[in-house]
Amino acid sequence: MWDNLVLGFSTIATLPALTAIVSGVLIGILCGVLPGLSASTAVALMVPFTFGMDPLVSVLLLVSVYLAGEYGGSITAIAIGTPGTPPAAATMLDGYELTKQGKPGLALTTSVVASSIGGMIGAIVLFAFSEPLARVALSFGAPEYFSLAVFGLAIIASLASDNLLKGFLIMLIGLFLTTIGLDGFTGEERYTFGIPKLMDGISFIPALIGLFAMSSVFYDVEKGFSTAKSVALSFAMPKLRELAGLWKVYLHSSLLGSIIGVLPGAGATITAFICYNEVKRFSKNKDKFGKGCLEGVAAPEAGNNAVVGGSLVPLLTLGIPGSATSAVLIGALMLHNIQPGPLLFQTNGEIVYGIFAGLFVACIAQLILGLIGVPLWIKVISAPKPLLLSVIAVISVVGSYGYNNSIVDVWVMFAFGLLGYILKKLDFPASPIILALVLGGILEENFRRALIISGGEYKIFITQPISATLLAMAVLSLLSPVLMNRLARKTN
Amino acid sequence: MRGNTTGLLISFLMVMVISFPVHAKYPEKPITLICWSSAGSGHDLMARMIAKIGEEYLGQPIVVVNKEGGSGKVAMSYVLSQRPDGYTLMTNTRSMTELFPDPNGRLSIDDFKYISRVVRDPFVMLVREDSPYQSLEDLVAAAKANANQITIGGFSIKSVDESLVKDFEAEAGIQLNYIPYRGGSEPVVAVLGGHIDVAIANPSEMIANYEAGKLRVLALATEERFAPFDEAPTFTEKGYNVVTEHWRGVMASKQVPDDVVTKIDAMLSKVVEHPEFKQFMTNANMYNGYLSVEHFAELVKQQTNMQ
Numbered sequence: 001m002w003d004n005l006v007l008g009f010s011t012i013a014t015l016p017a018l019t020a021i022v023s024g025v026l027i028g029i030l031c032g033v034l035p036g037l038s039a040s041t042a043v044a045l046m047v048p049f050t051f052g053m054d055p056l057v058s059v060l061l062l063v064s065v066y067l068a069g070e071y072g073g074s075i076t077a078i079a080i081g082t083p084g085t086p087p088a089a090a091t092m093l094d095g096y097e098l099t100k101q102g103k104p105g106l107a108l109t110t111s112v113v114a115s116s117i118g119g120m121i122g123a124i125v126l127f128a129f130s131e132p133l134a135r136v137a138l139s140f141g142a143p144e145y146f147s148l149a150v151f152g153l154a155i156i157a158s159l160a161s162d163n164l165l166k167g168f169l170i171m172l173i174g175l176f177l178t179t180i181g182l183d184g185f186t187g188e189e190r191y192t193f194g195i196p197k198l199m200d201g202i203s204f205i206p207a208l209i210g211l212f213a214m215s216s217v218f219y220d221v222e223k224g225f226s227t228a229k230s231v232a233l234s235f236a237m238p239k240l241r242e243l244a245g246l247w248k249v250y251l252h253s254s255l256l257g258s259i260i261g262v263l264p265g266a267g268a269t270i271t272a273f274i275c276y277n278e279v280k281r282f283s284k285n286k287d288k289f290g291k292g293c294l295e296g297v298a299a300p301e302a303g304n305n306a307v308v309g310g311s312l313v314p315l316l317t318l319g320i321p322g323s324a325t326s327a328v329l330i331g332a333l334m335l336h337n338i339q340p341g342p343l344l345f346q347t348n349g350e351i352v353y354g355i356f357a358g359l360f361v362a363c364i365a366q367l368i369l370g371l372i373g374v375p376l377w378i379k380v381i382s383a384p385k386p387l388l389l390s391v392i393a394v395i396s397v398v399g400s401y402g403y404n405n406s407i408v409d410v411w412v413m414f415a416f417g418l419l420g421y422i423l424k425k426l427d428f429p430a431s432p433i434i435l436a437l438v439l440g441g442i443l444e445e446n447f448r449r450a451l452i453i454s455g456g457e458y459k460i461f462i463t464q465p466i467s468a469t470l471l472a473m474a475v476l477s478l479l480s481p482v483l484m485n486r487l488a489r490k491t492n
Numbered sequence: 493m494r495g496n497t498t499g500l501l502i503s504f505l506m507v508m509v510i511s512f513p514v515h516a517k518y519p520e521k522p523i524t525l526i527c528w529s530s531a532g533s534g535h536d537l538m539a540r541m542i543a544k545i546g547e548e549y550l551g552q553p554i555v556v557v558n559k560e561g562g563s564g565k566v567a568m569s570y571v572l573s574q575r576p577d578g579y580t581l582m583t584n585t586r587s588m589t590e591l592f593p594d595p596n597g598r599l600s601i602d603d604f605k606y607i608s609r610v611v612r613d614p615f616v617m618l619v620r621e622d623s624p625y626q627s628l629e630d631l632v633a634a635a636k637a638n639a640n641q642i643t644i645g646g647f648s649i650k651s652v653d654e655s656l657v658k659d660f661e662a663e664a665g666i667q668l669n670y671i672p673y674r675g676g677s678e679p680v681v682a683v684l685g686g687h688i689d690v691a692i693a694n695p696s697e698m699i700a701n702y703e704a705g706k707l708r709v710l711a712l713a714t715e716e717r718f719a720p721f722d723e724a725p726t727f728t729e730k731g732y733n734v735v736t737e738h739w740r741g742v743m744a745s746k747q748v749p750d751d752v753v754t755k756i757d758a759m760l761s762k763v764v765e766h767p768e769f770k771q772f773m774t775n776a777n778m779y780n781g782y783l784s785v786e787h788f789a790e791l792v793k794q795q796t797n798m799q
Contacts, residue, residue: 047540137685138684185649199563331536334775335775455641
């Protein structure tokens with residue numbers, strides 16, 4: 001095992017490899033920052049540039065972009081309340097609160113530290129447990145994915161704990177929106193109104209940009225700029241002791257992230273929300289969540305960066321993608337005549353161990369570059385509000401269009417901007433929609449697939465042990481806040 | 493002396509202008525190649541490879557732009573909305589022919605010129621190594637005894653995968669339980685995990701686990717056996733007439749002038765022979781499927797009418 005580790009680090013101790021890692025991290029952070037460029041898009045855009053490179057160097061570049069892209073999204077989420085990548089929607093819950101309180105430095109620093117530690121733990125998990133985890137990946141079939149999605153949706157209970165009814169309402173709207181498009185089992189068009197672009201459903205990223213970025217532009221413009229300049233931003237950084245005190249959160253979320261990352265099709269967004277929920281569940285100060293607590297920033301960030309290592313497990317051991325991004329990586333590896341799969345450890349061991357080592361070094365590069373960036377980002381958001389809002393509006397339009405070169409996506413973005421604005425006015429939470437948009441497709445598709453496999457028997461969801469456990473956990477997390485409230489009221 | 497030079501220059505320019513008819517200038521600006529699939533997909537990689545190598549032969553940059561949506565309808569509508577001057581091309585696949593005739597009547601098979609087919613992607617039918625169905629005969633016998641009980645996964649509905657399963661069911665007189673999946677490798681994963689019994693896949697989606705001895709190929713949907721699955725029989729050998737394959741190519745609006753189409757076809761015929769493209773096909777487990785403009789159009793029409 002140690003031999004392999006040494007082999008890994010020695011294969012990447014070359015100038016081209018290290019350059020690839022550092023530039024990959026830089027590109028990844030910048031792509032993550034831009035709403036509309038998710039980690040998977042960033043990696044896909046980089047693939048053509050690797051055509052002429054050495055296989056290991058190109059893989060290192062892409063993996064670094066992937067890792068840093070997952071981190072970069074949190075910067076925008078914290079700084080301007082717009083997730084740069086979908087998973088950062090969870091980071092935003094507490095991160096943006098801190099910025100509103102004038103303490104962006106606390107959130108930004110915690111985010112980069114948690115991301116880097118999460119990425120490292122993900123790399124260690126990948127190195128040490130890839131074989132047993134590969135079996136976990138295979139054990140998830142249609143009923144298991146359905147129950148995982150139900151569990152994910154149950155998080156709503158803690159996201160909207162102060163008003164569960166409002167949360168449910170918003171979630172149902174989100175679930176309805178995911179039914180738009182082609183029915184995957186019959187081919188019927190649902191609610192497309194004959195627009196070809198809608199056949200694939202509502203594009204997630206433009207919806208996300210609209211819901212958070214555009215809606216806040218509408219809202220702030222209406223409020224007027226006079227009041228907007230209320231909070232002075234400080235450059236205060238968290239104390240080392242505060243950061244170290246979060247070790248339990250890092251560990252908990254990173255392990256959770258690595259495991260969920262292994263499941264093909266689950267992805268970083270679900271992971272970030274589940275980590276947020278779990279850390280809150282076990283935290284002593286539940287009340288602080290959503291009001292700007294560092295735990296709420298650290299949990300989703302450690303989780304979504306640990307996903308990177310996790311999603312490489314099925315890729316390297318089985319040759320199947322663990323996420324949208326690793327699907328792109330598989331294509332890139334095959335172009336370089338590397339066939340990911342069970343034989344990869346034997347045929348291209350140096351590549352596999354090089355990736356472990358590379359992920360590690362990329363985490364360190366991310367930590368350094370990220371920390372250097374913190375004061376810079378604070379400067380950016382200290383810009384006058386009218387300027388900042390115009391830039392956000394322009395980026396929203398360009399990002400939505402650039403996502404798939406489609407003007408329909410820009411209209412989707414504006415429609416969701418309006419929706420987000422109305423929700424804000426009525427004091428409804430917006431994050432349940434994101435959860436529903438991510439999980440709705442998985443929920444419906446696997447529900448129907450499981451029933452086709454079982455011949456219409458609903459008991460398939462309960463007779464499968466993993467599925468039954470997940471459903472039980474879902475019920476538990478739905479009921480626990482309600483029961484806790486009851487209990488608290490009685491003791492009072 | 494100066495007058496002589498000027499005269500020479502003018503006459504040279506005159507010759508230039510006269511000897512080149514309008515289309516002979518093609519291409520005089522960058523060409524856009526629309527890809528209907530997402531960046532990073534197998535289809536997208538092919539498009540980018542064509543773009544990279546094709547530039548050398550056309551002398552103008554080829555830019556790949558992804559326009560996803562509606563299984564290709566978005567890309568097709570876009571291409572038809574552009575000027576049909578040969579500067580907007582698109583990649584196509586066999587699955588697109590399944591979209592015709594368009595129920596909304598906006599797109600027709602005759603709207604396009606099918607320039608060349610570029611690659612072929614064959615289909616295999618596979619089970620897990622320890623499956624009770626060790627051969628095609630086992631599977632057919634079990635399916636005859638238990639109609640609709642054996643689960644078989646493939647990519648999507650109204651797809652080449654599903655029609656392959658339907659063909660097989662009709663030929664063998666059996667009923668299977670077809671389970672559609674979203675991505676091509678998902679059914680393979682479901683077979684590996686023991687969630688379904690059989691899967692339909694292209695070689696690139698299953699080769700790694702096949703080489704590791706985790707999968708068994710029951711039959712090939714090709715006319716002849718092919719490497720590295722030589723040990724598996726074709727459906728035809730076993731008496732079932734199931735021959736189908738996936739392909740990818742390049743098309744453009746029907747109004748693009750013929751001489752431009754001929755130039756692009758000539759470029760693509762050279763691209764598929766380029767060592768780098770050959771290496772790409774080997775790495776991606778695809779096969780050279782070059783068909784020139786006349787034959788390609790014929791194939792598309794024939795496959796569309798078959799449905």
